[in-house]
Amino acid sequence: MNLKTDEFYSKADELIAAGRFIDSKGWVPATSGNFSARLSDGNIAITVSGRHKGQLQCDDIMLIDADGLSLDGKKPSAETLLHTALYRRYPDVQSILHPHSLNATLASRLFKTEVVLENYELLKALSGIDTHECRIVIPIFANDQNIPRLATAVDDYLDNYGAIHAYIIAGHGLYTWGNSVTDTLRHLEALDFLFDCEIRLYGVKQP
């Protein structure tokens, strides 16, 4: 039985195009990063482990269920549980993108526990934000090769602090999500720009 529907192939195409865009920005060096999109039946299209995200083929996108179990015999990313936990928490979220950008990595080294973004017009690119006069916090979690433990740390934070737009794993990369692949790309592009601003202003003596 072929579980892969037209919807699967359509989402796979969106993730492949997203990969080319993200790689063109230099945000998925080597074979880093992973991307996913939720299907209407609750299963998830997600990138296979170990592929270059700028050169994805249809074969590099696999199908998992809502618990992260492979439905097609392929091996998903080690970080699949971080995806499934977000989909479980947020019913409206339809896509999750996790690149390893230089700016997310540097931000985690410089700001340690959170990146605070204020007074940028581009914050309006984040869902639900309609003015630059706001204070957006992107938490930074310690990196951990134990993914269930890392997923729990994220869950605990979200239980306590409510909805956020993204989080950083220290020395590792960014997780961001949205109601479509396009929405999530918009979040990604805006956040990387804003991290770049904060990093370049870091330590600069301002008048």
Next chain:
Amino acid sequence: MNLKTDEFYSKADELIAAGRFIDSKGWVPATSGNFSARLSDGNIAITVSGRHKGQLQCDDIMLIDADGLSLDGKKPSAETLLHTALYRRYPDVQSILHPHSLNATLASRLFKTEVVLENYELLKALSGIDTHECRIVIPIFANDQNIPRLATAVDDYLDNYGAIHAYIIAGHGLYTWGNSVTDTLRHLEALDFLFDCEIRLYGVKQP
């Protein structure tokens, strides 16, 4: 009745091409920025709100009148009044480009009230400048979600200080204009380069 003339479609094509160029430089992250061109009858071709400026289609360019009213039922950018105010003030201006570049954003954070550009050969890319031995001031206005109020702040400045080539909205982006889309792109490319110079020299101890 179709208000869209050959001239409209020609200007739309110029704005679409300008968008691809501007996006290739990274100056319109997410769906930021807006662009316009004036038609010979005084109406204005302008980008529709919320589209990615590097991926514009003909359908993403709409028609407004000189007061910013939609003539085709589409929704123009929230910042349309900033465009119409400039067209009203400057009869020779035929195009306005508003990107959100990193350099304009950082310049506003570092220089607060104005960016002063002196002794750069590239200043000659600005209309009416024929020597590097000049002093060009690009004012920085506080960001404001109240666009009529922001437009008034700009108008007051222009009433007092006369003609300028561009202005920055703090934490937001650059507005620049010219006698054609090509002229305006030349202004944009030159100003972003010069902001980059000033930012990178900021705080560097010079011998």
Next chain:
Amino acid sequence: MNLKTDEFYSKADELIAAGRFIDSKGWVPATSGNFSARLSDGNIAITVSGRHKGQLQCDDIMLIDADGLSLDGKKPSAETLLHTALYRRYPDVQSILHPHSLNATLASRLFKTEVVLENYELLKALSGIDTHECRIVIPIFANDQNIPRLATAVDDYLDNYGAIHAYIIAGHGLYTWGNSVTDTLRHLEALDFLFDCEIRLYGVKQP
């Protein structure tokens, strides 16, 4: 009589391709820069004034004689005399490229009178250099809208200090040359890289 030979069109094609390459690096923002190549009869193919160097068409390359006089009625760059002076001095030089790169501009602001390059393997990309153990000096001249006076300042330096590979005009850009367009592009690519190194190391406290 058509003065434009097959050799002219061949050189024009080389300059057009060089322009696309140079623009892809961001070294000719707005309509800055100018390029030339010498023909076997001593005349010179050179870019017309005021065109974007990344979008050159055949029509944007014109023909001048060894003294800089237009042979086809077009208007050459205001800086043509800097080209003809170099061709007169160096019989082997067949091409001159003058971009306005950020690194050349910043280097002139930081290093004032000369950029000194030492201990870089990439110095071997410069004609006649076969070891990193050398000291290459790139002089910086004050910018001047009076081109004959600027040409004289360059000539005086060359009379006193002998052969160099390039010079910078402060706040303006780089002039470099070579025995072919390809050689000159190699000089350009190497020098911009080395300026980038020196700028980024400037003011960094080294252990």
Next chain:
Amino acid sequence: MNLKTDEFYSKADELIAAGRFIDSKGWVPATSGNFSARLSDGNIAITVSGRHKGQLQCDDIMLIDADGLSLDGKKPSAETLLHTALYRRYPDVQSILHPHSLNATLASRLFKTEVVLENYELLKALSGIDTHECRIVIPIFANDQNIPRLATAVDDYLDNYGAIHAYIIAGHGLYTWGNSVTDTLRHLEALDFLFDCEIRLYGVKQP
């Protein structure tokens, strides 16, 4: 007799594609860098001296034996001995890439003797590394135009310190290797990213 097998042409194609990728990152300015891949008979496909590595043609890849002797009359890179020494030491290594990136050059100026990489998720892109909790050392050797002497310095280090993933030659560039061209490109992309991180964090006062 034509020594060039289908395997040679296949490896040559891989090196040409690697060159285009590496050049798109700006890591082989001018005609710098050299690349090789080992064939199953122990001979080596390697770039010819003096070509631009972003514009390689099949003709720019030559055949040498395991001692670095030309098998086709072409002239290999002056640094061929550095390649053959690595192939001799590591039987599993099938490709060596040597670019001249800005980051490798700056890292050698700032860190002098070695670059230490710790706590980066991207370290997992290096063969045999499966956690960010490790300490990877990339040694820096003094540049030397005497390649046999430089090869001996590298060999002495490897005799004493065992297997490494890459080394830097000061003011010159990076050597990295892997079990295929693709593996080696992954090493290269990861290392350049990590050097970039370390350089940008260098001297920044961290909280």
